[in-house]
Amino acid sequence: MTVLKKIDTEEFQHVGIIVDAQGDTWTTCDGGQGADGYQGGFVKRRFRSDGEIEGEFGNRARVKGWVDLDYLDAVARSAFPDHLR
Numbered sequence: 001m002t003v004l005k006k007i008d009t010e011e012f013q014h015v016g017i018i019v020d021a022q023g024d025t026w027t028t029c030d031g032g033q034g035a036d037g038y039q040g041g042f043v044k045r046r047f048r049s050d051g052e053i054e055g056e057f058g059n060r061a062r063v064k065g066w067v068d069l070d071y072l073d074a075v076a077r078s079a080f081p082d083h084l085r
Contacts, residue, residue: 001016001018001069002016002017002063002065002066003015003063003066004053004062004063004064005061005062005064006061006062007060007061010064013061014032014055014061016028016029016030024046024047024049025044025047026044026046026053027042027044028043028045043055047063
């Protein structure tokens with residue numbers, strides 16, 4: 001999972017799930033797209049060496065941080081209630 005921020009500020013822009021991060025093309029699984037804001041799906045994004053990522057319609061952002069969900073599960077599974085595992 002990755003958190004993106006707007007280019008010129010620290011303001012939050014988007015959260016997405018990275019499905020594949022091979023080379024300079026990343027595939028993310030995102031929600032909130034489309035005219036009504038409820039569409040979801042896979043999006044190909046270009047990741048640039050300067051840390052910018054390009055999304056739909058030429059929108060750009062910077063990667064602000066990420067969480068490795070597999071690692072989080074491995075180290076914190078016991079902290080979650082059984083019904084959330």
